[in-house]
Amino acid sequence: MRIIAKIKRDGFRKTLARRLLKKYSRLRVAIFKEIFSDNKPTLNNTKIVQPTQFVGDGRISADRVRLGYFPSPGLLNGSGYIEARDKNSVVEINESTTINNSFIIIADKSSIYIGKRCLIGPDFFVTDSDFHGLSIEDRSNGNYDCAPVKIDDDVFIGHGVKVMKGVHIGQGAVIGSGSVVVNDIEAFTINAGVPAKKLRDLPTGRYIKGNDAPTKMHNNP
Template sequence: MRLMNFYQQCRIAKYRLLSNCANVEGKPTILQPVHLAGKGTIRFKGNVKLGCFPSAYYLSGYTYIEARTEEAVIEIGDGVWMNNNVAIISNGAGIKIGNRSMLGTHVEILDSDFHDLHPDRRGEPGKCANVEIGENVMIGPNVKIFKGVRIGNNCIIANGAVIRRSVPDNMLAYGNPARQGFGLLQD
């Protein structure tokens, strides 16, 4: 166990050195290597945990969070816990993750197409639209969340879902493309 902890701390230190985002606010608990990149702002509010042990990719993966442009803001709320190998990239519109939300392994959240989709304009920037994830949302492994999506409070996003449309409060979303299932009961 000591050797594993030493190895992980070395990996965390390496990614800290590689990180180049100058505008980082807050201090998350880091259990897995995290690469913070970009010219924008990455804001951790309160008690945020990045990484999970024991879980897949703990010793082999890393979390990647990039606020690519100066106007890009990524805000991660209090009590958020991200599992291993999460990627969050804002190209300018912004990404907000609400309090007490949980993200599984290999979750990707993107606020942009990054490139124009037309073959003659591929070198031009793509369209951006903000992404907002409500409070107390549980996002399963291998989920992809794309630009312009709002996921309401108290939702569950099932393993492998591809979210291209907004999901109202208290719903289950699943599939590719995602469909909305039944409403979730509230206490």
């Protein structure tokens, strides 16, 4: 009966196309997770919409998270990538966070922490590492430092944002599309640019007080 109702609402062609796309995506998700991944992440009620590769010797956990989004650009021709490279490295993504398609999250030698109820746009990149030393003699000898990244609850990140090592993004902050974040971001502020800089403050009254949820934002930043 639900199928008939959908056909009446959306038409036969659109309903069929959506069902085929979802089945194809689910097949790719299974292949990436079971065949292409060498890490066994802890996924508690996490919905993997876009195929995601889980890599590395460290700990990857996601609690009630959505990885990928449908319908949204990049679903069919892209994939997600989460790596906890070192045995002591950690990637942790917390409840009710949505990360749109074609994301890359790499904890090299430390940690990436993403809080609750974050909305993160497509082509998101975050890492705790430069992967190579800056001096010429250190560029290929493994002599480089890493620094943890922490993204607090209710952060809203636009399309194509890069968050670099050692950054702390405060609660409720907004990061504009295409920004490169290399310095800490204050809570409840709007930021954009390369490098990202504060544009103005956000009113905090509509955001979290205690354990209350924030005003609902769009799922496709």
